[in-house]
Amino acid sequence: MPVARLALTDFRSHADTAIALGQGLIAITGPNGAGKTNLLEAVSLLTPGRGLRQAPLSEMARAGGPGNFAIFASLETAGGPVEIGTGTMAAAPERRQVRVNQASTSVSALSEWLSVLWLTPAMDRLFSEAAGGRRRFLDRLVLALEPGHASHAARYEAAMRARNKLLAEPENADPAWLSALEAGMVEHGLALAEARAEAVRLLSARLEAQPAGPFARAGLVLEGWVAGPDFAGELRGGRGRDAAAGRTLAGPHRSDLSVTHLDKGQRAQLCSTGEQKALLLGIVLAHADLVAERRGARPILLLDEVAAHLDPLRRAALFDRLAAGGGQVWMTGTEAALFAEADGADRFEMRDGRVERA
Secondary structure, X not given: OOEEEEEEEEXXXXXXXEEEOOOOEEEEEOOOOOOHHHHHHHHXXXXXXXXXXXXXXXXXXXXXXXXXXXXXXXXXXXXXXXEEXXXXXXXXXXXXXXXXXXXXXXXXXXXXXXXXXXXXXXXXXXXXXXXXXHHHHHHHHHHHHOOOHHHHHHHHHHHXXXXXXXXXXXXXXXXXXXXXXXXXXXXXXXXXXXXXXXXXXXXXXXXXXXXXXXXOOXXXXXXXXXXXXXXXXXXXXXXXXXXXXXXXXXXXXXEEEEEEEOOOOEEHHHOOHHHHHHHHHHHHHHHHHHHHHHHOOOXXXXXXXXXXXXXXXXXXXXXXXXXXXXXXXXXXXXXXXXXOOOOOOEEEEEEOOEEEEO
């Protein structure tokens, strides 16, 4: 579902910004620090999670502003326009509020309306950094296929935090309550693991079947913790170990996504920076096709500085692929020339905190 209108109030560098948008390619250009990525981050916050920067909510309020922020979007749906809003209040800067058609709802409910995927320059290091970033990336892919994934993730994390707290205070640990928390972890943890495994299976099959082209083909495998026949017994038997470690050592939060460059037979972390970016781009493009096939609508793509290190031929191939796939695609860059080959793109320019149609 495309965003037809986006309005920001006191969000990051935007005091009061509003833009109307089309359904296809959107190119936003301007100098570094103009606020281009802030626009993409605002769109990313229209889904569950902490957005593309993973920043605390209090950091998103405009410096010198009232201490709160608001993001509003009007969506075009088959059933008519839908209005979505999210933001904070100055009295509770780390508490996020969500409204759909003026009615308050939960953050996880946003996944029913929008699926959003993004690539940012910070993700160029995804394959060489800790597993947590790759899990978040995978969960974003899963969420676009299974809107209930966010709810399972939130409930699993809440139960695990409560269990860890109980294990740290054995004198106050009620065995019945501990068992209840572990039952919750099993229920939601197995749902997480199953959804991840299915998404990896579907996406791997699609990537492997693709012919060689300008974007590297990735092989995907889940590593680390794998759900066994008795996750409940694993948790129960690991209480002493987990208490000593101060954290839970078994569960889907210990899984990892392994990526291989199929055409080179090389693990992603050993590939060049350009090859790693091409692998990520190939995964996101294949996944957008998969979501369109499974859900009947493509996810919104947020591609920050996506054309910066691509030669003209690969830029043209990328824009052709994005346009052919359909759906709304937000792209940023420092120069308008980077999007010269993006025929028919909706073009905007950002300067001094203002967005103007180019």
